[in-house]
Amino acid sequence: MVTVRAPATSANLGSGFDVFGVALDRPADVVHVEKADRTTIEVTGVGRQYIPTDPDRNVVGAVAEALDAPAHIRIDKGVRPSSGLGSSAASSAAAAVALNELYDRGFSREELVPVAAEGEAVVSGEAHADNVAPALLGGFTVATDGGVTAVDADIPLVACLPEIVVSTRDARRVVPGRASIEELVHTVGKAATLAVGMCRRDPKLVGAGMDDRVVTPARAELITGYHEVREAALEAGAEGVTVSGAGPSILGVCHAGDRTRVAAAMLDAFDEADVAARAYKTRVGRGAEVFDI
Numbered sequence: 001m002v003t004v005r006a007p008a009t010s011a012n013l014g015s016g017f018d019v020f021g022v023a024l025d026r027p028a029d030v031v032h033v034e035k036a037d038r039t040t041i042e043v044t045g046v047g048r049q050y051i052p053t054d055p056d057r058n059v060v061g062a063v064a065e066a067l068d069a070p071a072h073i074r075i076d077k078g079v080r081p082s083s084g085l086g087s088s089a090a091s092s093a094a095a096a097v098a099l100n101e102l103y104d105r106g107f108s109r110e111e112l113v114p115v116a117a118e119g120e121a122v123v124s125g126e127a128h129a130d131n132v133a134p135a136l137l138g139g140f141t142v143a144t145d146g147g148v149t150a151v152d153a154d155i156p157l158v159a160c161l162p163e164i165v166v167s168t169r170d171a172r173r174v175v176p177g178r179a180s181i182e183e184l185v186h187t188v189g190k191a192a193t194l195a196v197g198m199c200r201r202d203p204k205l206v207g208a209g210m211d212d213r214v215v216t217p218a219r220a221e222l223i224t225g226y227h228e229v230r231e232a233a234l235e236a237g238a239e240g241v242t243v244s245g246a247g248p249s250i251l252g253v254c255h256a257g258d259r260t261r262v263a264a265a266m267l268d269a270f271d272e273a274d275v276a277a278r279a280y281k282t283r284v285g286r287g288a289e290v291f292d293i
């Protein structure tokens, strides 16, 4: 048996739609795999009632198929599905690493990115890699058609998860089909600022770059209380706030000493909007880890 822990992730970071991602040091999924003649799946943990065990509909089934590695796969969910915290990607990445190890396939972490992205295609119709890349490699990642670049970054974060469900498939439907040249110039400037901030481990620069005028405003409408929660977090000391992935989680970047205050302000603002929520005080963390063979 092989056991792998893969972290939650936050994609987009405002200006890097479908490109940027970060690994969070918590929460995480844990996946256990054992060789079998055909793939079977068992799910425990957070939101298990919403996750199919049919290998054709669970992301790990697509990963097992892509690696030609049939197994009994047990997923212990720590990342709630449809959270905007890369729930499906955590399972895909953990399964890819575990099955690669179990069957001794010899793929590198970079080579496993497109394999794990096959799982994402099962849930959203597109094999986008911006969650699976940080779940596999850790740190801050830039996923493009040409491959993935990963940078170690130590940035304090708060991820606030409301009890609202937004599926990636639905959130992709509201993304505008076009952007103006002004919006493009604005986004490039913000994305470059954010990337430099990650390399310098500077929360202020990362926060300044965590902004876009095209995708985030459309998606904010799907999250009750978004604007109030964002304002509250900024007032409490966050350097930047945006929708995490496809939502409904909201991600704040801040200085380490401000995380408790920022988390409390976000929870209070959701409460004012009559939305129950929980906050993870976290930071940019490591990628998937094999911890039992």
Ligand SMILES: Nc1ncnc2c1ncn2[C@@H]1O[C@H](COP(=O)(O)OP(=O)(O)OP(=O)(O)O)[C@@H](O)[C@H]1O
Pocket: 009, 011, 050, 051, 052, 057, 058, 059, 060, 075, 080, 081, 082, 083, 084, 085, 086, 087, 088, 089, 091, 092, 123, 124, 131, 166, 167, 168, 169, 244, 245, 246, 247
């Ligand atoms: N192993 C799995 N873990 C989580 N969700 C899964 C899994 N397999 C299939 N799913 C399905 O995927 C959907 C959740 O994926 P979705 O991409 O919508 O959310 P997310 O991964 O939390 O979001 P995001 O990618 O925005 O961070 C649910 O419909 C769920 O049933």
Ligand SMILES: N[C@@H](CCO)C(=O)O
Pocket: 011, 012, 017, 018, 019, 124, 128, 130, 131, 168, 171, 172, 245, 246
């Ligand atoms: N980049 C993707 C991440 C969610 O899986 C999106 O925002 O739709």
